[in-house]
Amino acid sequence: MINKKLVLEDTIVRREDISTTIIDGELGMMSEEKGKYYTLDFIGTRVWELIEKPIKVDDLIIALMKEYEVDRATCEVDLLELLDKLLKEELIKLV
Amino acid sequence: MTNYSGNKINYYSIYGIKIATELVLNELVKMDGESDLIISSGKVPEFLKGTTQSYAFFQTKENEFLARIKNVGSFYVINGNEIIYDLYNDAEFISVKMYLYGFLLPVVLMQRGQFSLHGSCIEIEGKSIIIAGHSGAGKSSLGIAFRLAGYKLIADDLIAFNEDWLEGLYVHYGFPVQKITSDTAKHLKIKTMGLEKIPEDDKYLIPLKDEFLMTPVPLVALFEITLHEDETKGEVVLEELMGGEKLRCIIANTYNVQMIGTMGLAQKHFKYGTSLTKRIKVFRITRPIHGFSLEQQMALIVNAIKKTTF
Numbered sequence: 001m002i003n004k005k006l007v008l009e010d011t012i013v014r015r016e017d018i019s020t021t022i023i024d025g026e027l028g029m030m031s032e033e034k035g036k037y038y039t040l041d042f043i044g045t046r047v048w049e050l051i052e053k054p055i056k057v058d059d060l061i062i063a064l065m066k067e068y069e070v071d072r073a074t075c076e077v078d079l080l081e082l083l084d085k086l087l088k089e090e091l092i093k094l095v
Numbered sequence: 096m097t098n099y100s101g102n103k104i105n106y107y108s109i110y111g112i113k114i115a116t117e118l119v120l121n122e123l124v125k126m127d128g129e130s131d132l133i134i135s136s137g138k139v140p141e142f143l144k145g146t147t148q149s150y151a152f153f154q155t156k157e158n159e160f161l162a163r164i165k166n167v168g169s170f171y172v173i174n175g176n177e178i179i180y181d182l183y184n185d186a187e188f189i190s191v192k193m194y195l196y197g198f199l200l201p202v203v204l205m206q207r208g209q210f211s212l213h214g215s216c217i218e219i220e221g222k223s224i225i226i227a228g229h230s231g232a233g234k235s236s237l238g239i240a241f242r243l244a245g246y247k248l249i250a251d252d253l254i255a256f257n258e259d260w261l262e263g264l265y266v267h268y269g270f271p272v273q274k275i276t277s278d279t280a281k282h283l284k285i286k287t288m289g290l291e292k293i294p295e296d297d298k299y300l301i302p303l304k305d306e307f308l309m310t311p312v313p314l315v316a317l318f319e320i321t322l323h324e325d326e327t328k329g330e331v332v333l334e335e336l337m338g339g340e341k342l343r344c345i346i347a348n349t350y351n352v353q354m355i356g357t358m359g360l361a362q363k364h365f366k367y368g369t370s371l372t373k374r375i376k377v378f379r380i381t382r383p384i385h386g387f388s389l390e391q392q393m394a395l396i397v398n399a400i401k402k403t404t405f
Contacts, residue, residue: 019362019365021366021369023337023338023341023369023372023373024337024338024341025338026337026339026342027339028342028365028369028372030361030365032361035356035361037342037343037346037365039338039342039343040339041339042338
């Protein structure tokens with residue numbers, strides 16, 4: 001279990017061995033290794049698309065702020081919370 | 096034991112499985128001599144060799160499953176087409192049957208790459224629906240209430256689907272029996288006298304006749320019954336689930352979902368659950384914790400089926 005808290009300078013990427021599916025625009029995921037199922041909401045699903053290739057957390061925030069009407073502070077807090085969870089469940093990895 | 100018929104082979108059909116066995120399984124629908132699963136008495140291995148996953152009372156590996164059940168016996172399930180059993184002398188036959196129907200047949204289906212849901216399947220207006228939910232949410236009571244109101248039951252407890260969904264998705268019939276707890280029976284004023292009781296389980300078996308439907312009916316929706324967290328909330332609420340919530344509901348209501356990973360079938364199950372999620376509508380019914388709301392729940396379901404285009 002990884003309990004690291006991500007910072008803006010970290011570069012992350014989604015893991016390739018996670019099965020995914022889109023249902024009504026939302027992502028369902030399964031980790032074979034953990035035998036666990038996950039779902040992401042609409043914005044989480046967009047984040048998953050954006051981390052297909054390695055990206056710096058800071059750049060991810062900038063990308064999301066361009067797409068959604070959200071202030072920097074909220075975006076940063078919400079995104080880091082989501083990414084920490086994804087990292088903890090080993091659905092993404094640090095590059 | 097009087098539950099064997101000697102050399103005579105009996106043929107039954109349940110969950111789309113055609114069984115040939117020397118056991119007398121009176122609850123099941125009888126068939127003519129055709130089978131894709133043989134259930135017979137024989138020598139069950141002590142343990143599985145090679146790479147296996149071991150748990151308290153069962154062991155699995157690809158296409159093999161071994162279970163040792165206290166006071167009942169040992170069972171060996173192979174390739175989705177054979178069950179070998181070795182029963183304890185004092186095993187109660189009703190317990191053997193309950194493990195067979197509720198534990199081993201689902202394993203047979205899983206070995207065939209088919210995954211079942213946990214719930215009841217009922218026909219409404221020429222379509223079929225699944226009633227699901229956690230134990231205690233009241234799905235059995237609702238299933239029984241529907242039957243008492245004249246609706247037909249297709250399957251109770253285990254919901255197994257047909258194989259080729261191109262010809263339409265439907266639920267295979269189970270067996271013409273509905274399980275009922277003594278609490279539910281009291282609540283719905285059903286007499287349990289004379290009904291067969293499952294040992295070590297507070298459940299009775301109600302045999303069904305005309306209330307049981309064996310013809311395939313297109314499956315259109317699943318209704319998950321949940322309870323209001325707030326005790327003071329009195330209304331019954333119906334909402335349609337979409338996206339991640341919908342998928343989670345299907346996955347969570349999979350029969351013996353925790354066993355699938357141990358059999359190395361998680362990936363297959365995820366794909367199966369996804370296809371199912373895309374094929375049917377999923378609704379959640381939230382009901383008050385206290386009071387009688389079965390009538391209201393039934394009305395909401397029937398109404399949803401009538402007014403929704405599938």
